[in-house]
Amino acid sequence: MKIISTVCPRNCYSTCSFKVVIENNLVKSIQPHSGNLATLEGPCIKGLAYIERANSKDRILHPQKRIAAGKYERISWEEAIETIASKLSYYKGDFGPHSVLFFASSGMSGLLNGVSTSFWKMFGGATTTYGNLCWPAGLEATRLTLGANNHNAPWDLENAKLIIVWGKNPAESNIQQMIPIEKAQQNGAKYIVIDPRRTSSSERANVLFQIKAGTDAALALGLAREIIKNNWIDTDFINKNVVGFESFKKHVASYTPEKVAEICRISTSSIIELARLIGTIKPMTLIPGYGMQRYENGGQTTRCLLALSVITGNIGKKGACWHYANLQSYVFDDLKEPENYYPGCEHPSFRRKISVAKLGEDMLKMVNPEIKMIWVERGNPLTQNPNTNKIRKAFRKADFRVVVDQFMTDTAYEADIILPAKNMFEQSDIIGSYWNPYVQLKQKALEPAGEVKPETEIYCLLAHKLGMNSDEIKKNIPEPNDAEVEKYLNKFLEPFPELTLEKLKEGPLLPNSFEEIPFSDTIFPTPSGKIELYSEEAKSRWGVNPLPDYVPLVQEKTYPLQLLSPNSKNRIHSQFGNLNIIKQFEPEAYLFIHPNDANDRGIINFELVKLFNNEGSAEVKVQFDLGLRLGNVVLTNGHWAVDGATPNLFTKGIETDMGHGTAFHNTWVQIKKI
Amino acid sequence: MACVVGCTIENGTEIPLNWRIVNGHNHIKHPELPVFHFSLACNHCEDAPCMKHCPALAYTRDKKTGVIIHHAEACIGCTYCTWVCPYDAPKYNETTRIVEKCNFCVDRISEGTKPACTEACPTGALDFSFQEEVDLNNHITPGFVNVGIKPSIQLIPLRKEHTKPEIVNIDAVKIDAEYLDNYVPKPTSKIHLRKEWTLVLFTLSVSGLVAWQASGITSNVFVSPIAFFIIAIFAIVLTSFHVGKKLRMWRFILNVKGSWLSREIVGFGIFFSLGIITLFIKDNIFDFNELLPFVNSNALGYITIMFGIFTLISIDMVYSLLVRKDKFKLHSAMVWLTGLLLFAWFSDFILLIFLITLFKCVLYLMRKQALFNQKITYFPLITSIRLLVLVIPLIVLIAFPEISNSSLVILVFIGEIIDRSEFYYESDVKTPNGALTDLFRNTVKTT
Helix, strand or coil, X not given: CEEEEXXXXXXXXXXXXXXXXXXXXXXXXXXXXXXXXXXXXXXXXXXXXXXXXXXXXXXXXXXXXXXXCCEEEECCHHHHHHHHHHHHXXXXXXXXXXXXXXXXXXXXXXXXXXXXXXXXXXXXXXXXXXXXXXXXXXXXXXXXXXXXXXXXXXXXXXXXXXXXXXXXXXXXXXXXXXXXXXXXXXXXXXXXXXCCCCCHHHCCCCEEXXXXXXXXXXXXXXXXXXXXXXXXXXXXXXXXXXXXXHHHHHHHCCCCHHHHHHHHCCCHHHHHHHHHHXXXXXXXXXXXXXXXXXXXXXXXXXXXXXXXXXXXXXXXXXXXXXXXXXXXXXXXXXXXXXXXXXXXXCCHHHCCEEECCCHHHHHHHCCCCCCCEEEEECCCHHHHCCXXXXXXXXXXXXXXXXXXXXXXXXXXXXXXXXXXXCCCCCCCEEXXXXXXXXXXXXXXXXXXXXXXXXXXXXXXXXXXXXXCCHHHHHHHCCCCCHHHHHHHHHHHHCCCCCCCHHHHCCCCECCCCCCCCCCCCCCCCCCXXXXXXXXXXXXXXXXXXXXXXXXXXXXXXXXXEEEECCCCCCCECCECCCCHHHHCCCCXXXXXXXXXXXXXXXXXXXXXXXXXXXXXXXXXXXXXXXCCCCCEEECCCCCCHHHCCCHHHCCCCCECCCCCCEXXXXXXXXXXXX | CHHHHHHHHHHCCCCCCCCCEEEEECCCCCCCCXXXXXXXXXXXXXXXXXXXXXXXXCEEECCCCCCEXXXXXXXXXXXXXXXXXXXXXXXXXXXXXXXXXXXXXXXXHHCCCCCHHHHHCCCCCCCCCCCCCCCHHHXXXXXXXXXXXXXXXXXXXCCHHHCCCEEECCCCCCCCHHHHHXXXXXXXXXXXXXXXXXXXXXXXXXXXXXXHHHHXXXXXXXXXXXXXXXXXXXXXXXXXXXXXXXXXXXXXXXXXXXXXXXXXXXXXXXXXXXXXXXXXXXXXXXXXXXXXXXXXXXXXXXXXXHHHHHHHHHXXXXXCCCEECCCCXXXXXXXXXXXXXXXXXXXXXXXXXXXXXXXXXXXXXHHHHHHHHCXXXXXXXXXXXXXXXXXXXXXXXXXXXXXXXXXXXXXXXHHHHXXXXXXXXXXXXXXXXXXXXXXXXXXXXXX
């Protein structure tokens, strides 16, 4: 038996450290890790589910080739590599390297993912993607305003006297955040949630402001007006640190409580009361989620919210911060998110890029050359990118598809060749987190199962097969053994004497650059060096109002129900939902709906209905939820086709106003009885 | 749900037969009511009913930790513990055909580590420590089953100001309590007639046998030893259908000291044996007087009846722990009443038939009225048949004395089967989920 310190590499706030107990090359148990102050109590249900996931009978353990639709047959690695290499040479020779789409997503984070990019660079380039499905509108909004995406350490939250969780459901998406929230409440803090849904996170809140979806910016501007009107602003802080306050003040003047009440559908008195709380209770930590920026107006909305922290001086102080994203552990990146999502920042060989938000549409549009071959790793675009049907069409239009995955996902079922992917226990890697500030080692604990080869090894084999220069290969791709992988990682660690592999093997480490309270020095890396409520860059780069602004969403008239697709505790995007541990709690997808919306259509609780719009349709069971606003329906993110319905069947593929994010929630649907 | 999964992994239980369950209140999120959860497994109660009522002594208390341990090798799989535990802790496993239950990770806590559920909880909402005293006041928390058996669980009630959020939304619609009842799925009862029909026949056979034997002794009614024997064996076979491990059925008799179920089985065993002996003596098949000159067949007969009555009382005591939807302790389907009614019929004791029939009618009608008032489904046709087969034989008996009793007794017996079957249909077991649902329904009605 051995106990190994590691970290969950999923695209999740918490990035929990944990210890894994290994017996006979099998994962036996998952234990909490005391080295991470943010995740002291251990991982969530998904972290525990690794025991099933690592040992699952459904895992793909050998290369597979398609013999008929939905049917696959085991092939040897030699055959797989030979087939892929000959296809690559053919497409490169006849159509150029950009006829190959290299699609990678956020399925597993780590520095070794850079090897993939290096390979495709050596190949001569490939068509790649720009933008991001998740959070860039908010990141860009924050970057434009504060200059950087950093926030106070997670545990500082317990010092707050007012906590506002706005468009986030940490009880499901960042469960350990509920610990400091509870501690702050024990110390008398007020806890406010603003969300169109009543969520598990709102249960212990003092007040839930259940505003109309997509109107958050209007509320923020209305609150700002009240705060300014009552002189609850931090004048000293504004004078020293803020650009554009006067024009902002003028800008918000029209957002009277009456007007905002009409837009957001909450009472005027509640708006005035909320403004009083924000204006008079200090310190305040404002925790915006990623949900509310997944609208077309998401970037501007986030800027409006952030203005509340700015004008009340709740930045860079104990218990006071704008708690959006904390990129302090991303010490190895030359260019941080969101800027590295933007087209133009890449190596010239990747000059041809398509939008992740409009993946299907852009793929279908590509000419000279058309997309001939698709390579997918760390991703499941068929369920996770908008407009499943269009993506499927684009996938089927291509000639040849390779998918690297651990399980038969909806995307894997489109592949001509499936290569088995490593799991988190089978190769070491270094990862950061966007919530807790630690640099961590996802440590190898097991030899790969079956015939699984880590991507680095797959690329190494392919590079040799394609006859690439062996010096170049050596320089860019680690040889397939643990020592070489560690050497590769050590190159990144060199500039950071405080971070060594030896120490990382024991547990998470804080980089020397870590600040518990960022911006406490009031240095803001914006063009003006100050907090920019007024941002020229916002206008020049994105063509939006240089001031934070509310841009109403345009509702589709023919489809009266707005579909929200938030994350749930049972899955991280499309991962984990296939495991029995999870399936026992959520065996299939449910469309949550207010009973009154269902009654209008003669639908009863748990009835199977048809859910549809122009983009797609599916049959799914409804479940009544009195915690929803009328006119909102909810289908949680990450369901596979086998679960009944994936929300992206209905999403259109619209980019957010800034940051090249994805406006998932700009989606309207209709349901009817079957 | 991490606690549930932590338990599953540690104890290797089969999904979805989890030892730990997270019970929720207000799943549908009624805006006036709080949403909260009780993560519960075994509470290792000081007065543990599972241990007290287990006929096979399959439960013991660990001396060092106080944990109630279920011993798989001693369990018969009779599932009586799943009826008597109000926390739904013992779970019947269809594959192993025995019960299993949380053991509080006794090996871990003996070594000073916490149980897997508490270790797995990512927010620290569950914790474990050894404590001398539990604050029993906290067990009054609404929705928590409190039947005074001193569960070893310390609840930390929600802070009053954070019980539920004030919800601000000018489009909020008023929720009609009438409608709401249709929205909320009713919890499935733990007792199904479909599963328990063998018990209906067993309990009625036993009351029939006792009545027959008694009338044989007191009124010299002919009791065929062969028929008596066959019916008794039939009853035993029927009850064995209800038992997971038939070869361990002898263990039923181990807990006469504490369990009415043991008493029922022991009582029936003795009644059966003595009954056969009595009948044989009476029929002079064996000359017992030569063998055991001090045995007087009459005295033996009365002793047999005493054990028979004891068996019937035990049966009623076994079922007295169930939750009756009509809330009546005394009800028309009790087996001692059936026994008495059949005895009256067998002995042709018209006054007694009349009194018991009247009494049963009243009890039965009260029961149905109570269910009707609570809007619990009942079946008018079945109810009418039941009443008719109770009353008609009596009328026929008085009006047409020449008609043979035995055909009337069959009608009466059919009535008893209906009555007893309805009794199972109307009975349930206290569960945390049921308590939370009741709390929800009751508060919805009053808001």
